[in-house]
Amino acid sequence: MSRPAPGPEQSSASSAAADGNSARECLHCSIRHLSVCSALSCDEVQALEQITTSMPVPMGATLARTGEPRAYVYTVTEGALRLVRTLADGRRQVNGFVLPGDYMGLSGADQHRYDIEAIAESRVCRVPMSQMRDLRQRYPHLERKLLQRACQELDAAQDNALALARLQPPERLADFLLRLAAREATLLGRSSNRVSLPMGRGDIADHLGLTMETVSRTFTKLRQQGLIALPHLNVVEILDFAALQKLANDEL
Template sequence: MPWPPFDSPCLVPAPAEAGPLGPCMHCQVRHLAICSVLSPAEVHALDAVAGAQVLTPGAVLAHQGEPRRYVYTVTRGALRLVRLSADGRRQVAGFALPGDFVGLSGAAVHQHDIEALGETELCRFSMEAMRHLGTQFPHLQGKLLERACTELDSARDQMMALARMNPTERIADFLLKLAAQQARGGDPAASVALPMPRGDIADHLGLTVETVSRCLTALRTRGLIALPETYRVDILDFAGLEALNAA
C-alpha cells in the first residue's frame, strides 16, 4: 500500500521493496514500537494512514506552542525535546530513540521544540487519523494511553532524580535508563549509544558540561564504564552503577 501524499519537501515515499504487506510490516523497529502489540488488521489500518518523514541534522520537527497536527514514531536516528523557560533558559526534557512515540499529549499545542540530533527518519500519522483509528480499534487506544502513562512516570522519575541525586548518581542513572531504553524490554545494552552531545546531557540533568565530563571520567576510573568513543559508553559493571543510585 503506497504512502499518502504530503506536501512537505522532506517527506520520502515508501520503499519499493515493501511489497503488498505495506511499509509497516517491513519496518525495522516495528518490534520496538507500539505497532508490535497490534493485530494484523490494526497494523494495516495504521499502514494506510502512515507517512514517512526524514529530518536532516539539527532540523526542527515542531516548535513549542505550535498546534499539534501529527504524532510520530522514530524509526532511525534520535530527537531531543527542548523547552525554553520564560527567562530564556534551555531545558532538555528528554530524548526520543528508535521505537519511541512522539507528540502524544493532551495539550492542543506542542510543549517542546522537537529537534533532530542527526539524520532521523520518522513514521508520521495525523491526529485526525489517530483519533479515528482509536475509535475503530479500542486496543490501539489503550496502548496509546499506556504509552502516555509510561512517559508521565518517566518524567516524574526524572524530577526525583534531579532532586535527590548528586551529579555522579545522575549520570549513572541516565546511562542505566538509556541502556534499558535502547534494549526495549530485553537485557540492558552493555554498549550504549549517545546520540546527544555532552551539552544536551548537561541540560537534561541540570548540570554543566564540565561536570558531565568529570563524572564520566570518574565512572571510568572506578571501572564501571569505558569510553571507547565520544558518542558511545560501554557499561562494564551494571551492579556498580545501580549501587550508586541505591546508596
C-alpha cells in the same frame, strides 16, 4: 514502517506500488515491537499504513516548535530527537530524548509544548491527529496500547524528576546511563554493556540540570572508578552494572 513522502514527479502507478511495498515493510519494521503499532494485527497495520507518511528529519532540523498547533502524531523509526524548552531567563532545558519506537503525541495540549529537534539523521512516521483519532475508535486495543504508553511515560517522568532532585552529579549520570542501557537492550532484544549516546555532552547537561564541564568531569570520575569505559565519544561501555546501579540508587 510506512510509505515515504512522494515526490512531485511520482506517478500514481508508482505510488500504488510503493504503498504495497511499504505495507510489507511496516509489518517487518525492526522497531515495531517497541511502537504502539505492536497492538495491531496485520490487517490493522495496513489500515494504519494508509494514513501514515514516512519522512526524514535531517540532523539539526526542527520537526515542530513550541506553540505551534499539533496537527500530527509521530513514531520515531530511526535516529534520535530532543525535546527542548527555552526558559524565561533564556536558559535551555532538554526535557527528554526521543528514540526509535517512541511515540510523540500523548498530550492534552492543542499546541506543541517543546521544540522537537533532530540530534542525528532521523526518520519518523507521521499520522494526522484526526485520522489517528478515528483509528483509535475503530481499534480499542490501540487505545489501550496508547494508554499503557502514557502510563509508562508518566512513570519515566517521575523517575527523571527523582533523579534530578538528587544532589550528586554521579547519581544523576548513573541513572541516565542505566535508563539508556535498558532502552537499548529492549531495542536489540538482548542485554549489552555498550550504550550509544546520540546526544552530546551539552544535551546531557541541559537534561540533567548540570553544566557541561560537570558532566565531562563526572564521566571521567566514573571511568576512573572502573564503572564505565569510554571507547568513543558517543559510546559508553558499562563495566560494572551492579556498582552503577548502587550509585544510581544512592547506595555507595
